[in-house]
Amino acid sequence: MSLHCPGPAGVLWRRARCRFLLPTLAVFAFAATTALDAQSQDDPDPRIHVVRRGESLSTIAQRYHTTVRTLREWNELSGNRILIGQELRVPTDGREYVIVRRGDTLAKISRRHGVPVDLLRQLNRTHRDRIYVGQKLKLRPSHRDEVVHVVERGQTLIEIAKSHGLSLAELRELNGIRGDRIYPGQSIRLREVAQEIHVVERGDALWEIARAYGMSVDALKKLNGLRGNRIYPGQELRIRRSGDHPTPDAVYVVRRGDTLGEIAQLHQMSLAELRRKNSLRGNVIHPGQQLKVRPLLGGTDRSEIATLEEVPWNDLLPRIDAVPAIALENGPYYYRHPTAKVQSSDHYLEAPTRRPASTYARAEALWKAFEKRVESLGYLSHTLDGWHVVLDPGHGGLDPGAIVESVDGNGNPTYVVEDEYVFDVALRTYVLLKLHGADVDLTLISPNHLIRGNEPATATFVHEQNEVFHSGSINRQNRSSSWPRGGPQGLKRRRDLAATFFRSTAPGRRIFVSLHADNAPAAPEAKSVLFYQDRRRRDRASERFAKALLPALGAGSRVRGQNLGVLRGNPADVAVLIEVRNVAYQYEAWALRFEQLRQRDAEKIVKGILDWVGHRSG
Numbered sequence: 001m002s003l004h005c006p007g008p009a010g011v012l013w014r015r016a017r018c019r020f021l022l023p024t025l026a027v028f029a030f031a032a033t034t035a036l037d038a039q040s041q042d043d044p045d046p047r048i049h050v051v052r053r054g055e056s057l058s059t060i061a062q063r064y065h066t067t068v069r070t071l072r073e074w075n076e077l078s079g080n081r082i083l084i085g086q087e088l089r090v091p092t093d094g095r096e097y098v099i100v101r102r103g104d105t106l107a108k109i110s111r112r113h114g115v116p117v118d119l120l121r122q123l124n125r126t127h128r129d130r131i132y133v134g135q136k137l138k139l140r141p142s143h144r145d146e147v148v149h150v151v152e153r154g155q156t157l158i159e160i161a162k163s164h165g166l167s168l169a170e171l172r173e174l175n176g177i178r179g180d181r182i183y184p185g186q187s188i189r190l191r192e193v194a195q196e197i198h199v200v201e202r203g204d205a206l207w208e209i210a211r212a213y214g215m216s217v218d219a220l221k222k223l224n225g226l227r228g229n230r231i232y233p234g235q236e237l238r239i240r241r242s243g244d245h246p247t248p249d250a251v252y253v254v255r256r257g258d259t260l261g262e263i264a265q266l267h268q269m270s271l272a273e274l275r276r277k278n279s280l281r282g283n284v285i286h287p288g289q290q291l292k293v294r295p296l297l298g299g300t301d302r303s304e305i306a307t308l309e310e311v312p313w314n315d316l317l318p319r320i321d322a323v324p325a326i327a328l329e330n331g332p333y334y335y336r337h338p339t340a341k342v343q344s345s346d347h348y349l350e351a352p353t354r355r356p357a358s359t360y361a362r363a364e365a366l367w368k369a370f371e372k373r374v375e376s377l378g379y380l381s382h383t384l385d386g387w388h389v390v391l392d393p394g395h396g397g398l399d400p401g402a403i404v405e406s407v408d409g410n411g412n413p414t415y416v417v418e419d420e421y422v423f424d425v426a427l428r429t430y431v432l433l434k435l436h437g438a439d440v441d442l443t444l445i446s447p448n449h450l451i452r453g454n455e456p457a458t459a460t461f462v463h464e465q466n467e468v469f470h471s472g473s474i475n476r477q478n479r480s481s482s483w484p485r486g487g488p489q490g491l492k493r494r495r496d497l498a499a500t501f502f503r504s505t506a507p508g509r510r511i512f513v514s515l516h517a518d519n520a521p522a523a524p525e526a527k528s529v530l531f532y533q534d535r536r537r538r539d540r541a542s543e544r545f546a547k548a549l550l551p552a553l554g555a556g557s558r559v560r561g562q563n564l565g566v567l568r569g570n571p572a573d574v575a576v577l578i579e580v581r582n583v584a585y586q587y588e589a590w591a592l593r594f595e596q597l598r599q600r601d602a603e604k605i606v607k608g609i610l611d612w613v614g615h616r617s618g
């Protein structure tokens, strides 16, 4: 694998990318992530679930991967009636405990179950590593060990305190909350975290944590006695040895519209920690103010960009002759700027103002210029030389996908439109894949925007119905049926387009990735990678590919087989659909609004593909 950050032109930009991409090229060891094969215990310790508004036994059963019948048995219920606030015992996914046998030591149990000694200590709070025969030891964190709780609609502070065994006062102190006012999507910190510790949150990947703290993955694993790459939400990772130089704080430059709470949340800190680090008393901050923060997982901390005078990611945009970019808070835009400033409701839309053919002509001109700009950047590696990736931004055109209400840092409603956000993630993914040598095509393009920033994050993307299929022949027909829309016909077009793009690609090197943001209250909040499966067929090659992406996607991400139109009969060698976020959960909708986190999602996907390709050829 050759790495280089070459060339004089565009050097500033490239330096930025190289600096933040190079560590991702480190060889990613695929140590077997064996399931915890503890002795089979038939009484997995129950977790407590506090019933929320709108939940039923069946949604709760789905959430915990169990059945309504089991829930009834465990809770001695006869019917389906449950009450808001009621505490239910729910089964964990089993085998999370082990009973200490004669002759066992922490070290032996650690070896037998592949659980680091540090984690055993953390979970079981053992005194001088003393354990006794018959003792039940936890092998994995439960939700009680997690460091954050994300508020869902209808939850109260007292409920959250109760379900995590904390007092209301502790919770208020830690999170700088005076009264009881909390809002959906807000991360409530559940404990204080020492400076030299990073507590894994949902979605955190080992490689990102290592990079954020300036370590190699191997060094991080060694420091924490990890053998595989599997980490769990709630697991404490040491990021430096005691006595080492303290890890320097990162700096965040406050932007207009920022709130202290959201800055803390973005950097995985409690408000108390953020205040203490910066000797702040109240909540007043001003644009331009510099705050000491924990490093942002993922790449683009704009403060670093500012200090290094590097060109930020969202300036990676072409100048088209005679079409000046229109600078807007949620832009830039090109031929035409949206009518509304932000998405103001769940039904607002801007219908196309032109026919498909002329919309396509503009989109194609913009795309060509963008492609050229990206190709002028050179390469970070040639890992993906000869590979061809078709990226399929979910929905678009007349079909927006999910539109959900979220809440900003002040508790005001904001709206997130699936297709607009995943298009942005797709473009970021496009650039990164190209920088590693891949051939990349998008199934959809837009006439008026490319990668967009949103500063502040409350400047949401508007639902515009102007994306077109990336196909001259479809748009030449110039009919209303030429617009992308939902349904079998629209999905078939995406597959057909992929087949056209792949026409001259060598078999074995064709990857198809459809990007979506799920809105599924019954599914877990983690990232999901879906492959094709129906009653008769299971696409095993894609399933293996999907599984290989998980370590890069981070703690809690999952793989699932599903009968999906865009994957059925897909011409690629491996075809998956990634639910980048599940916007049914408030935190996930919140996260999509931040370009830093969209960038992080794009990086995770590319890192996963790089690892998979590297693993196959290495």
Ligand SMILES: [Zn+2]
Pocket: 394, 395, 401, 402, 418, 516, 517, 518
């Ligand atoms: Zn979707």
